[in-house]
Amino acid sequence: MSAIFLSASVPLVGRGNYHETADPFLIQCAVRELVMAVIKTQQIIWGGHPAITPMIWSICEDLGIDYAKSVVLYQSRFFEDRFPEENKNFGNVVFVDAVPNDREASLLRMRKAMLSRSDLTAAVFIGGMEGVEAEFELFGSFHPGAKTLAVAAPGGAARQLAERIGISNESVLSSVDFARLFYSELLPSPKQDPTTHQSTNDNR
Numbered sequence: 001m002s003a004i005f006l007s008a009s010v011p012l013v014g015r016g017n018y019h020e021t022a023d024p025f026l027i028q029c030a031v032r033e034l035v036m037a038v039i040k041t042q043q044i045i046w047g048g049h050p051a052i053t054p055m056i057w058s059i060c061e062d063l064g065i066d067y068a069k070s071v072v073l074y075q076s077r078f079f080e081d082r083f084p085e086e087n088k089n090f091g092n093v094v095f096v097d098a099v100p101n102d103r104e105a106s107l108l109r110m111r112k113a114m115l116s117r118s119d120l121t122a123a124v125f126i127g128g129m130e131g132v133e134a135e136f137e138l139f140g141s142f143h144p145g146a147k148t149l150a151v152a153a154p155g156g157a158a159r160q161l162a163e164r165i166g167i168s169n170e171s172v173l174s175s176v177d178f179a180r181l182f183y184s185e186l187l188p189s190p191k192q193d194p195t196t197h198q199s200t201n202d203n204r
């Protein structure tokens with residue numbers, strides 16, 4: 001089974017200007033639509049986040065998903081005293097040792113462990129702050145031929161990424177038809193070889 005990397009968070013006030021365009025409700029909607037679109041055919045990989053981990057757990061519960069087969073959570077031990085309560089509901093957490101007394105180095109170590117997986121075929125970026133931007137760059141360095149989707153409508157770093165990679169059509173930037181986006185871009189068409197993955201940086 002191939003895997004899709006999800007990079008997402010709800011922007012916080014005081015962390016750059018990401019919150020100015022962010023819509024937490026649309027971030028949640030986009031994450032939910034992603035899980036619903038791909039979970040039957042592909043794993044979802046993400047790095048532990050206090051807003052996103054509980055969200056994914058709730059979605060998995062609603063859909064009756066087998067966590068062990070369908071999702072993999074990466075977590076840096078640097079944040080061990082602040083793990084979301086929902087972490088214990090996932091039996092398939094990959095813990096990555098911290099770099100002592102160094103938050104950024106610990107995050108980088110976890111991201112490298114997570115994004116160097118050979119089964120990743122695509123990445124989806126929703127909302128977020130500077131971490132989403134860092135993961136966008138790192139994913140591209142590990143998987144230069146893989147598909148990347150910066151989902152613009154929920155705002156945050158993902159919207160800035162969408163604009164940076166050349167999406168200027170406002171109707172595309174503001175589209176909330178997340179289901180159509182994920183089904184068209186992340187699921188192989190009946191005539192497409194599912195082992196073939198084209199590189200794209202658009203948000204159709």
